[in-house]
Amino acid sequence: MDHFPRIGLGWDRHRLQSGRPCWLAGVEIPSPVGPSGHSDGDVLLHALTDAVLGAAGLDDLGTLFPDTDPQWAGASSTMFLEAALRRCHNRGWKVASADLVLVCDRPKISPFRGAMRKRLSQLLQLAEDRVNLKGKTTEGANSEYMEAQAVVLLIREMPAQASG
Numbered sequence: 001m002d003h004f005p006r007i008g009l010g011w012d013r014h015r016l017q018s019g020r021p022c023w024l025a026g027v028e029i030p031s032p033v034g035p036s037g038h039s040d041g042d043v044l045l046h047a048l049t050d051a052v053l054g055a056a057g058l059d060d061l062g063t064l065f066p067d068t069d070p071q072w073a074g075a076s077s078t079m080f081l082e083a084a085l086r087r088c089h090n091r092g093w094k095v096a097s098a099d100l101v102l103v104c105d106r107p108k109i110s111p112f113r114g115a116m117r118k119r120l121s122q123l124l125q126l127a128e129d130r131v132n133l134k135g136k137t138t139e140g141a142n143s144e145y146m147e148a149q150a151v152v153l154l155i156r157e158m159p160a161q162a163s164g
């Protein structure tokens, strides 16, 4: 078993659709438009989940949870991330840090950035200073889509200390 840390990269993009709930990082943002998709369309969690899976050398999100499978219709993407984290944990890895970028012209996400960062830190079970989230706009060039990128660093879990 090697002990070198591993980095993973994830990317996702979803089209914006009127009347869809706008779930981002497991937080529902008030918005007239939301990301379309088979699941809840949470681009941040999809990118993050793929980064986790990629770093651990596992199959990607679309392979593990295909969008042709009716059981994932409307699914909360927190479940995808939790499943990826379990697979990582089972292989002796844990997330040490994560950094995400959300590219989004609408809705305005800056008022919700703190809540999203906090939710990400809860889902990853990390201190907030080990999880970051930046919002970017394309100044109207990409107002039909919402896009996210994520990197994570995996480190080996410390073996449990024998007591006594």
Ligand code: MG
Binding pocket: 012, 013, 014, 037, 041, 042, 043, 046
């Ligand atoms: Mg997706």
